[in-house]
Amino acid sequence: MNENKELIYRAKMGDVAAFEELISGYEKKVYNTVYRFLENTEDARDITQEIFLKIYTSLKNFKEGSSFSTWLYRIAVNTCIDFCRKKKEDALPITDEMDGSGMGQGEHSKMPEDVMENKELKKALNDAIKSLPEDLRMCVVLRDIQGFSYVEISEILKCPTGTIKSRINRGRRVLRQILKDRELFFNKYV
Amino acid sequence: MACETYRELIDKYVEGLVTLDEKEALEEHIKICAECRSEVEDIGRILRAFNSFESVDLPDDFMPSLHERLLKLKGEQKSTGITSFFPGSIRYFMASFHSFYRSYFKILAGGFCVILISFFLGRFSNMPEGLFGRKGMGTEKQLAKIESKALSLEAAHADGISKAESSGDDKIQPITGDSADKKILMADKPKEGAPSATVEKESMLRSEFEISNPKQRSIAVNKSSRNGSIGDVMQTENGIKYKALQDGGQKAAAANPGSEGPVEQITIFVNDFDKNVGSAIELADQLGGSIRESQITAEGGENLRKAYILMELPAENLATVLERIKALSDTGKSLEGPQDKSAAEEKAVQPEEQLMMAQSHGQEGQQGNTVPDEKTTEKETQSKEKKLVVIQVNIMEKEAVQRPKD
Structure with a gap:
């Protein structure tokens, strides 16, 4: 903890090496959160870098005694949401460049049925997530994909835990309905 | 009990956060309620699908690019910020001193109080x-x-x-x-x-x-x-x-x-x-x-x-x-x-x-x-x-x- 405080102070003083040491371990998780939220690798890369640059310049505003991790993810989430809003305003469509599976369409026939079904489910879910409203999407990404606890999410988003639970419940139901409507996911169960 | 009351319980159930009583109550309910049973299965499948999402690696050029941008940003701060007033070595010394001061703040404060009390x-x-x-x-x-x-x-x-x-x-x-x-x-x-x-x-x-x-x-x-x-x-x-x-x-x-x-x-x-x-x-x-x-x-x-x-x-x-x-x-x-x-x-x-x-x-x-x-x-x-x-x-x-x- 003390080591972390020293790194924070050195980073505040402009020490880039200290800053890089401070954020080591966070980069991948932040990148994944951004990626799951934006569903675009290029945007995710740029926005993640933007997030860390913002953290570097905003570090002087970080209050010691609070959680650095929570503060970092709050900046990440807000940057993502701002980016989405800006993109909407610019009327630029969010392109789906990656389905998360790392696998091309042509490989489907080579996979066992259950695995193939799973890949289809993932792709369908990726599409469905993009359709979620931002507030629901961020809660679902943080909880169901990144694995944050309800309390952590409520601290990151500065919302009551009850609100977070409600958003996650609604987000899951919306996802279910989207998949149901597209008849991609639940056909054989309905 | 109406299905609406099981809405939150279904999410807790699929996340494994229910108590034993809640689990028994919900399982009794979904035996007789097809809609809720379907919802439990669907939400469960969604969560399992999410869990199977693999972590995406950072692009290879991510860290070098970030490092360059940080150095550039630092240079810009140096030319305009207050930190440019001190050379790097002095800033490092100040940072080290601050770190030491913070680590031993309670001891220093205690010692100062003792000296002050002794003086008075x-x-x-x-x-x-x-x-x-x-x-x-x-x-x-x-x-x-x-x-x-x-x-x-x-x-x-x-x-x-x-x-x-x-x-x-x-x-x-x-x-x-x-x-x-x-x-x-x-x-x-x-x-x-x-x-x-x-x-x-x-x-x-x-x-x-x-x-x-x-x-x-x-x-x-x-x-x-x-x-x-x-x-x-x-x-x-x-x-x-x-x-x-x-x-x-x-x-x-x-x-x-x-x-x-x-x-x-x-x-x-x-x-x-x-x-x-x-x-x-x-x-x-x-x-x-x-x-x-x-x-x-x-x-x-x-x-x-x-x-x-x-x-x-x-x-x-x-x-x-x-x-x-x-x-x-x-x-x-x-x-x-x-x-x-x-x-x-x-x-x-x-x-x-x-x-x-x-x-x-x-x-x-x-x-x-x-x-x-x-x-x-x-x-x-x-x-x-x-x-x-x-x-x-x-x-x-x-x-x-x-x-x-x-």
Whole structure:
């Protein structure tokens, strides 16, 4: 903890090496959160870098005694949401460049049925997530994909835990309905 | 129970966060409710699909690119920011110092408080009443007040009035029956063995007073250095007890060859502080001596007091007094007689041995370890020739004890 405080102070003083040491371990998780939220690798890369640059310049505003991790993810989430809003305003469509599976369409026939079904489910879910409203999407990404606890999410988003639970419940139901409507996911169960 | 009430329970169920009762209730419900059963299965599948999402690796150029952008940003900050005022090495030093400061902040703050408290105790311990303002007008004013009281009592003595009535100052009252009070350190009653002129003079001029101040506790003030005009001040739990000593200034000092300083110093460590201070005073009485000065300080806290007593006694009883004071110590061990400073310091680092220091020094009222100078030796010799010597007795409270309240 003390080591972390020293790194924070050195980073505040402009020490880039200290800053890089401070954020080591966070980069991948932040990148994944951004990626799951934006569903675009290029945007995710740029926005993640933007997030860390913002953290570097905003570090002087970080209050010691609070959680650095929570503060970092709050900046990440807000940057993502701002980016989405800006993109909407610019009327630029969010392109789906990656389905998360790392696998091309042509490989489907080579996979066992259950695995193939799973890949289809993932792709369908990726599409469905993009359709979620931002507030629901961020809660679902943080909880169901990144694995944050309800309390952590409520601290990151500065919302009551009850609100977070409600958003996650609604987000899951919306996802279910989207998949149901597209008849991609639940056909054989309905 | 309506399906709506199971909505939140379904999410808890699929996340594995339900209690046993909740689990049983929900499972009973989905046996008969196809919609809820379907929802449980669907949400479960969604979560399982999410869990199977693999973590995406950072692009290869992510960190080098970020590093470059950070350096560029740093350069921009340097040219405009306040941090550019200091060179990098100084900033690093400042960062390191700040880190050290933060790590040891509590220790530094604690040390500073101790130093501050010690300073104020040292600065104001001589105040007989209060620390600031009118109540704490300071030792000089208080002693001047007492001195004037002593002078008025001297006049009363001359008129044949044995004990002073209260004379207008409602804070100052005569002490009655204090001979049995062990907390009064000044056993100033003139002794038969003392030179008659001195005894007569002192018996005329000494008086005792008590200034009530219930808030003050056990800090004694000695002001005998003021040309012998005033004696001792002692604060107790219930008030400040003063013993005014008007010894007639230079004449009394001249009649008392030992007034310049003690020839011997003995230090004992005791548990029962009050009892042993009283015993030391009684001892002086028994062996034809008297108390010239005394002082109690509480530097180590209110239960770790130190008594400093200057005894004047016949030279032939010196050895006996030293022996009996030594016996007051809890272990009975003692060192006495002049010794050099280094030896005393060497002993001072051995608290387990019930350190008994004895050393002579040349300045009255000074408790420091000093080597006797030629002047002191000459005075000691003069004092011994006149069969009257002064010794300094230091009684140290060995450990915190609960003193009874008056």
